[in-house]
Amino acid sequence: xxxxxxxxxxxxxxQMARSMCWHCQSEVTGEYFCQQCVKVQPLSKELxxxxxxxxxxxxxxxxxxxxxxxxxLSRTFHPDFFQNKTESEQGISLGxxxxxxxxxxxxxxxxxxxxxxxxxxxxxxxxxxxxxxxDLFEEILALQEDLEEFRxxxxxxxxxxxxxxxxxxxxxxxxxxxxxxxxxxxxFELFMKWDSFQDRTGQDDRLRxxxxxxxxxxxxILSNRTYLxxxxxxxxxxxx
Amino acid sequence: MARIVGIDLGTTNSLIAYMHDQAPRVIAGRNGRTLVxxxxxxxxxxxxxxxxxxxxxxxxxxxxxxxVKRFMxxxxxDVAEELKYFPYRLTEQxxxxxxxxxxxxxxxxxxxxxILKELKHRAEAHFGEDxxxxxxxxxxxxNDSQRQATKDAGTIAGLEVLRxxxxxxxxxxxxxxxxHTQGTIAVYDLGGGxxxxxxxxxxxxxxxxLATNGNTHLGGDDFDRRVADVIIxxxxxxxxxxxxxxxxxxxxxxxxxxxxxxxxxxxxxxxxTIELPSETGQYRREFTRDQLEALTRDLVExxxxxxxxxxxxxxxxxxxxxxxxxxGGSTRMPLVRQRIQELFGTIPHCELNPDExxxxxxxxxxxxxxxxxxxxxxxxxxxLSLGIETMGGVVSPLIRRNTTIPASAKELFTTYVDGQxxxxxxxxxxxxxxxxxxxSLARFQLKVPPLPAGVPRVEVMFLIDANGILNVTAKDxxxxxxxxxxxxxxxxxxxxxxxxxxSESFKFAAEDLKARQLIEARTEAEAIHKxxxxxxxxxxxxxxxxxxAAIQESLATLETARTGEDHRVIRARIxxxxxxxxxxxEVLMDTTLKEALQNKKLTEIx
Numbered sequence: 001x002x003x004x005x006x007x008x009x010x011x012x013x014x015q016m017a018r019s020m021c022w023h024c025q026s027e028v029t030g031e032y033f034c035q036q037c038v039k040v041q042p043l044s045k046e047l048x049x050x051x052x053x054x055x056x057x058x059x060x061x062x063x064x065x066x067x068x069x070x071x072x073l074s075r076t077f078h079p080d081f082f083q084n085k086t087e088s089e090q091g092i093s094l095g096x097x098x099x100x101x102x103x104x105x106x107x108x109x110x111x112x113x114x115x116x117x118x119x120x121x122x123x124x125x126x127x128x129x130x131x132x133x134x135d136l137f138e139e140i141l142a143l144q145e146d147l148e149e150f151r152x153x154x155x156x157x158x159x160x161x162x163x164x165x166x167x168x169x170x171x172x173x174x175x176x177x178x179x180x181x182x183x184x185x186x187x188f189e190l191f192m193k194w195d196s197f198q199d200r201t202g203q204d205d206r207l208r209x210x211x212x213x214x215x216x217x218x219x220x221i222l223s224n225r226t227y228l229x230x231x232x233x234x235x236x237x238x239x240x
Numbered sequence: 241m242a243r244i245v246g247i248d249l250g251t252t253n254s255l256i257a258y259m260h261d262q263a264p265r266v267i268a269g270r271n272g273r274t275l276v277x278x279x280x281x282x283x284x285x286x287x288x289x290x291x292x293x294x295x296x297x298x299x300x301x302x303x304x305x306x307x308v309k310r311f312m313x314x315x316x317x318d319v320a321e322e323l324k325y326f327p328y329r330l331t332e333q334x335x336x337x338x339x340x341x342x343x344x345x346x347x348x349x350x351x352x353x354x355i356l357k358e359l360k361h362r363a364e365a366h367f368g369e370d371x372x373x374x375x376x377x378x379x380x381x382x383n384d385s386q387r388q389a390t391k392d393a394g395t396i397a398g399l400e401v402l403r404x405x406x407x408x409x410x411x412x413x414x415x416x417x418x419x420h421t422q423g424t425i426a427v428y429d430l431g432g433g434x435x436x437x438x439x440x441x442x443x444x445x446x447x448x449x450l451a452t453n454g455n456t457h458l459g460g461d462d463f464d465r466r467v468a469d470v471i472i473x474x475x476x477x478x479x480x481x482x483x484x485x486x487x488x489x490x491x492x493x494x495x496x497x498x499x500x501x502x503x504x505x506x507x508x509x510x511x512x513t514i515e516l517p518s519e520t521g522q523y524r525r526e527f528t529r530d531q532l533e534a535l536t537r538d539l540v541e542x543x544x545x546x547x548x549x550x551x552x553x554x555x556x557x558x559x560x561x562x563x564x565x566x567x568g569g570s571t572r573m574p575l576v577r578q579r580i581q582e583l584f585g586t587i588p589h590c591e592l593n594p595d596e597x598x599x600x601x602x603x604x605x606x607x608x609x610x611x612x613x614x615x616x617x618x619x620x621x622x623x624l625s626l627g628i629e630t631m632g633g634v635v636s637p638l639i640r641r642n643t644t645i646p647a648s649a650k651e652l653f654t655t656y657v658d659g660q661x662x663x664x665x666x667x668x669x670x671x672x673x674x675x676x677x678x679x680s681l682a683r684f685q686l687k688v689p690p691l692p693a694g695v696p697r698v699e700v701m702f703l704i705d706a707n708g709i710l711n712v713t714a715k716d717x718x719x720x721x722x723x724x725x726x727x728x729x730x731x732x733x734x735x736x737x738x739x740x741x742x743s744e745s746f747k748f749a750a751e752d753l754k755a756r757q758l759i760e761a762r763t764e765a766e767a768i769h770k771x772x773x774x775x776x777x778x779x780x781x782x783x784x785x786x787x788x789a790a791i792q793e794s795l796a797t798l799e800t801a802r803t804g805e806d807h808r809v810i811r812a813r814i815x816x817x818x819x820x821x822x823x824x825x826e827v828l829m830d831t832t833l834k835e836a837l838q839n840k841k842l843t844e845i846x
Contacts, residue, residue, distance in 0.1 A: 071446050078617055079646065079706045083402060083609045098648040098703060101619075105643060 049103035246602025252432030286755035313385030352393035381454030410601030423562035
C-alpha cells in the first residue's frame with residue numbers, strides 16, 4: 001500500500017545534541033561517535049524523526065529503507081552493546097535508543113507518520129477537532145440508536161429482535177469500514193500531492209497557498225478517521 | 241569481563257546455561273539432570289532445594305514451597321482463588337505476599353533467591369570460579385512488579401542481574417542461532433504457570449518482536465488442578481474422605497495428577513494410584529486422553545485469544561506466520577499442538593528441547609552482553625500499556641503496549657491550587673480505560689515550588705529500559721533542576737527490605753553450605769555403598785575372607801557415619817571404603833578384561 005519512493009533526497013547529517021564531545025570536549029566530526037575519544041554522543045532532543053532515520057520529509061516513504069536504517073541505528077545505539085561502558089555512555093545509549101524506537105514507530109505507520117508531519121508543519125493535529133461531515137454525523141446518530149436498542153434487547157434476552165438488530169449492525173459496520181477505506185484512499189492521494197510540493201521550488205506565497213488546503217484536508221480526514229474508528233471499536237465490542 | 245550465565249527461573253523447573261564455543265549449553269548437576277525442580281524445603285536446620293526437596297512435598301507439605309513464581313510481584317487478593325491448592329500458609333505485608341514457614345515469613349523473591357543460589361552453586365562447581373553476573377528470563381507478559389521481583393530475587397541471591405529477558409524471545413534467540421530460523425515466527429510458550437505468545441521478525445541477526453500477549457496465570461499447574469479436582473470430588477463421594485483436611489494427600493493428588501497428564505501425552509490411557517491415610521485404603525482410577533482433553537479443552541482455548549490479539553496487534557494474518565515454535569513442557573500435550581496447528585495452519589516446530597530452549601537463549605543473550613558478539617540483537621517490546629491516573633480515575637496512556645523498548649514518554653505537570661507544593665502521581669499498567677481496572681504500579685510525589693496555580697512546570701520522564709522496567713526522572717522546566725524521585729512500588733519490596741534480605745541470606749549462607757555439604761556427602765555415601773555391594777556380589781569369590789570382612793566392616797562404619805550430621809566424617813568413611821575396596825576393584829577389572837578377551841581370536845582384538 002506504500003507507493004514507491006519517488007524523490008531522491010540528498011543525505012542529511014544527523015544532528016547531535018552539541019557540536020562538542022561531552023567527554024573530551026573536542027569537536028564532534030563523526031556521525032554518532034566522537035572521533036577523538038570514541039564515546040557515543042547523545043542525539044539532539046530537537047531532532048525530527050525523518051532526519052533521525054535518514055529520510056526526506058515526505059509522506060510516501062520507502063519502508064524497506066526505513067527498516068534497514070532502523071536496524072543499522074539499533075546496532076549502533078542499543079544498550080546491549082554498552083554493557084561494558086561507563087554509566088554516562090549507558091545513559092546516552094538508552095536515551096538514543098528510546099528516541100530511535102519512537103521515531104521508527106511513528107514513521108512506520110502511515111497514519112502516525114501523517115499525524116507527525118502535520119504536527120511538524122502546523123502544530124498538533126490531535127488538539128484540533130473538526131466536526132464530522134453532516135452525512136456521516138447522521139449515519140452515526142442512527143447507529144447509536146441501533147446500538148442502544150441492541151444493548152437493551154440483549155439484557156432482556158429477546159432472541160428474535162436481537163438477531164435482526166445484529167444483522168443491521170453488521171451492515172452498518174461494513175458501511176462504516178468502507179467509509180474508512182475511502183478516507184484512507186483519499187489520504188494517500190493527498191500524500192502524493194503533498195510530496196509533489198517538496199520537489200518544487202518557486203514563489204513561496206503561491207506554494208503556501210497550494211499547500212494549506214492539502215494540509216487542512218489531511219487534518220480533517222485524520223480527525224474523522226479517529227472518530228470513526230472509536231465508533232467501529234465500540235460496535236465490535238458490543239456485538240462481539 | 242567476568243563470566244555471565246543465563247538462567248531460566250521457571251514455575252516448575254529452573255536451569256542454568258552458558259556459552260561454549262559459540263553454542264549454548266545447559267549445566268547438569270551431580271545427578272546428571274539439567275532441570276532443577278523449583279522446589280524449596282525448609283527444615284528446622286537445613287534448606288533443601290531441587291530434586292531432594294521434591295521428596296518433602298508429600299512428607300512435609302507445610303514446609304515445602306513449589307510454584308513460587310505464581311506469587312512474584314503479587315498481593316494476596318491476586319491469588320485468593322487458588323489459595324486452597326497450596327498447603328503452606330500465605331499472608332501479606334506491604335502489598336507483598338509472604339509465605340509462612342513455622343515462626344518465620346519469606347517473600348517470594350527470597351524463595352526464588354534460594355533456587356537461584358542452587359543454580360549459582362551448580363555453575364560455580366562446574367567452572368571452579370565465582371559466578372556473580374546473570375541474565376534471567378521472565379514470561380513476556382510479566383508486568384513491571386513481577387519483573388522487579390525477579391530482579392530482587394537475583395540481588396538477594398548475590399547475582400548482578402544484567403538483563404531480564406522475555407522467555408519466548410530467549411527461545412527465538414536459541415532457534416535463530418542453532419536452527420538458523422528466519423522470517424516471521426510465532427513463539428507459543430506454555431509453561432508450568434504462565435502462557436506467552438510472541439510474534440517476531442527474524443532478519444539478518446535482528447530479532448524484532450512485533451507483538452506479544454499472554455496470561456501470567458495460566459499453565460500446566462492449571463491442567464493438573466482439573467485432574468486433581470476430579471480426584472478430590474470422587475474421594476469425597478465414593479470414599480467419604482475429604483483430602484483437603486490432609487495436606488500430604490493433597491500433595492500426592494497433585495503429583496499424581498501431573499504424572500497422569502504427562503503420561504497421557506504419550507499414551508491413550510493411564511492408571512493413577514493414591515495411597516490414602518491408614519484405614520481409608522487406596523484410590524485407583526484410570527484416565528483416558530479423551531477425558532483429560534474434555535477436562536482441559538477450555539484452558540487450551542484460553543490461549544488462542546491472546547494469539548489472535550497478538551497477530552492483530554502485529555497487523556498480520558495467521559497465514560503470514562512462516563514458523564511456529566513451541567516452548568515449555570505443557571506444549572507436549574497433543575491437544576495443544578493440534579489447536580496451534582489449526583490456528584496457524586502450519587505444523588509447529590520443537591527441534592530444541594522445550595524445557596531447555598529458554599535457558600539456552602538466556603545464555604546467548606549473556607554472550608551478547610559480554611561483548612563477545614555483535615551479530616545478534618534482540619529488539620523486544622513492552623507487553624502492557626503504561627499510563628498515569630488523571631482526574632476522575634481515567635487512565636491517560638503514555639507508552640502503548642507492543643512499543644519497542646527502550647521506550648520513553650515525557651509529561652508536563654503543573655498545579656491546580658496557588659501555593660501547592662506537591663503533585664501526586666499514580667502510575668498504572670494495563671489496557672483498560674479506568675484506573676480501577678488496571679494494575680497499580682507505583683505512586684510518587686512530585687515536589688513543586690510554591691507558586692500561583694499553573695505556573696510551575698515539572699517535566700516527568702517515564703522510561704522503560706531494556707529489561708521492561710520503569711524508571712522515572714523529573715526536571716523543573718524553569719530552573720532545569722533535576723529532581724530525584726522516590727517511587728513507592730504498589731506490589732514490591734522496598735530497597736531497604738531487599739537490603740535486609742541480602743544480609744539475612746549471608747547470615748544463613750554458612751548454615752546453608754553446611755546443610756548442602758551434608759546432603760551431598762550422604763548421597764555419595766549411598767552411591768558408593770550400592771556400588772560396593774554390587775562389586776562384592778560379582779567378585780566376592782575372587783578375594784580372601786579377611787579382605788571381604790574388612791570391606792564389610794568399612795561399609796558398616798560408613799552406614800553409621802551417614803546417619804550423623806557431620807559431612808567431614810562421612811567423607812572420611814567414604815575414603816576408608818575406597819581404600820578397602822581398592823584391591824577388589826583391580827581384581828574385578830582384570831577378570832572383566834579377561835572375560836572380554838576370552839574366546840576371541842587375536843585378529844579380533846588387534
